Amino acid sequence: xxxxxxxxxxxxxxxxxxxxxxxxxxxxxxxxxxxxxxxxxxxxxxxxxxxxxxxxxxxxxxxxxxxxxxxxxxxxxxxxxxxxxxxxxxxxxxxxxxxxxxxxxxxxxxxxxxxxxxxxxxxxxxxxxxxxxxxxxxxxxxxxxxxxxxxxxxxxxxxxxxxxxxxxxxxxxxxxxxxxxxxxxxxxxxxxxxxxxxxxxxxxxxxxxxxxxxxxxxxxxxxxxxxxxxxxxxxxxxxxxxxxxxxxxxxxxxxxxxxxxxxxxxxxxxxxxxx
Amino acid sequence: xxxxxxxxxxxxxxxxxxxxxxxxxxxxxxxxxxxxxxxxxxxxxxxxxxxxxxxxxxxxxxxxxxxxxxxxxxxxxxxxxxxxxxxxxxxxxxxxxxxxxxxxxxxxxxxxxxxxxxxxxxxxxxxxxxxxxxxxxxxxxxxxxxxxxxxxxxxxxxxxxxxxxxxxxxxxxxxxxxxxxxxxxxxxxxxxxxxxxxxxxxxxxxxxxxxxxxxxxxxxxxxxxxxxxxxxxxxxxxxxxxxxxxxxxxxxxxxxxxxxxxxxxxxxxxxxxxx
Numbered sequence: 254x255x256x257x258x259x260x261x262x263x264x265x266x267x268x269x270x271x272x273x274x275x276x277x278x279x280x281x282x283x284x285x286x287x288x289x290x291x292x293x294x295x296x297x298x299x300x301x302x303x304x305x306x307x308x309x310x311x312x313x314x315x316x317x318x319x320x321x322x323x324x325x326x327x328x329x330x331x332x333x334x335x336x337x338x339x340x341x342x343x344x345x346x347x348x349x350x351x352x353x354x355x356x357x358x359x360x361x362x363x364x365x366x367x368x369x370x371x372x373x374x375x376x377x378x379x380x381x382x383x384x385x386x387x388x389x390x391x392x393x394x395x396x397x398x399x400x401x402x403x404x405x406x407x408x409x410x411x412x413x414x415x416x417x418x419x420x421x422x423x424x425x426x427x428x429x430x431x432x433x434x435x436x437x438x439x440x441x442x443x444x445x446x447x448x449x450x451x452x453x454x455x456x457x458x459x460x461x462x463x464x465x466x467x468x469x470x471x472x473x474x475x476x477x478x479x480x481x482x483x484x485x486x487x488x489x490x491x492x493x494x495x496x497x498x499x500x501x502x503x504x505x506x507x508x509x510x511x512x513x514x515x516x517x518x519x520x521x522x523x524x525x526x527x528x
Numbered sequence: 529x530x531x532x533x534x535x536x537x538x539x540x541x542x543x544x545x546x547x548x549x550x551x552x553x554x555x556x557x558x559x560x561x562x563x564x565x566x567x568x569x570x571x572x573x574x575x576x577x578x579x580x581x582x583x584x585x586x587x588x589x590x591x592x593x594x595x596x597x598x599x600x601x602x603x604x605x606x607x608x609x610x611x612x613x614x615x616x617x618x619x620x621x622x623x624x625x626x627x628x629x630x631x632x633x634x635x636x637x638x639x640x641x642x643x644x645x646x647x648x649x650x651x652x653x654x655x656x657x658x659x660x661x662x663x664x665x666x667x668x669x670x671x672x673x674x675x676x677x678x679x680x681x682x683x684x685x686x687x688x689x690x691x692x693x694x695x696x697x698x699x700x701x702x703x704x705x706x707x708x709x710x711x712x713x714x715x716x717x718x719x720x721x722x723x724x725x726x727x728x729x730x731x732x733x734x735x736x737x738x739x740x741x742x743x744x745x746x747x748x749x750x751x752x753x754x755x756x757x758x759x760x761x762x763x764x765x766x767x768x769x770x771x772x773x774x775x776x777x778x779x780x781x782x783x784x785x786x787x788x789x790x791x792x793x794x795x796x797x798x799x800x801x802x803x
Contacts, residue, residue, distance in 0.1 A: 310756055313591035317638065359634060363592065379654045458743035460752070461736060468733035477754045481585055
């Protein structure tokens, strides 16, 4: 039997929406309150795959999640882009004037900050998970408190949407990845994207030379991020995503990169989900 | 008279430590509870310069702060690297066994998470500012609550340090920048670092060509970060830092970049503070 998929958050969270879209609505989930617990569930084999947010168009990469994948030697086997629309929701008999506090995840609060400038009487309170707040409001019949969460959460917990898509930037895409303990994408014909990491000495032109190789091998760069290596001054780690048409081109680039860069490591090979 | 310097947080915060080190101990500060307020203080001319954290070695870039500088057309005029050491502190008569809750900034809690695994009875609570919690514990004589903050905060608010340097990664450097409304670094001889932003079409090799130019002009890349442009699929914005020995080399690169890249914009020219 297929094991449940571990996610951060509860049912109705954006991670859960990704599970419903990437897998199907019937997929069982393990609700975890932190990304650390998500990883533990995978390592303990209570779950064989997990879903994790990795970057969004507003705040950029979620570096600690990259570190969790990297340090635990896990593999990205898929990706999914979710258009995150934040809905303000409360119990049915509540108007926006009745709301004294809005509880949600810090990222959701940050993204909706401008909306609340018109409601200075509302206090913004940080919470662990967007959907968890919706569930609590529903279960404990909390008056005066609103959640910022998904439409799925409103439907699941029977809350009334007071305002739709309240995030400042209307296009709000978050990239999620599906992660397993080991790479098991055997069908190379389906693979057209890869994520990897490498290190370089701080030598002029070293990154340019490497990107020239990627370009010569017909790879397209879709993401690049440098991070100074902790404990090693003047050494940089780079996280790079590339897309390609032919797996053999990628293989060629890989074999050159292994020689040119230090500690070259593939974090995942998968199907590009970006339209 | 010199106007006070706006910072996020209160006296004793890491931002305040940067003011004391970059300027001097006598510098007056405006204590702001959010980065938005810091920016407003600068735009309203209540302050002529501000200090902002921009990236750290664990979590990477603080993208919203980049956006604040970029969108408000401000200029980076200096940088400072602070080795952030987190101290656990409480009232004098408290032992670690007496502590029920630790309140601190989410980033500080994240960095010290491993330490608290040995103390499962302690609840971690997110707060706005590291030093603000220390001040509250002191002023309200709060028992059972500890703060994670700087040594300066412990000294300033008369708290006792229960455990030193409790962050997981002992080398914990954060990069702060000094920001003004306009660039006023007139002495080109002192300038050997610059931050800029540009956009590129998603065309194979476009970034590699640009980095070749930087390398040809003798510039060293110290940071690169791509961000997909919101509302413009397949267009990328890049945030890049470079160091150089001669300002004229940088000027040459700048004039080529202006032609090669789209929306090339200098975010700041300043003295490299990295040893």
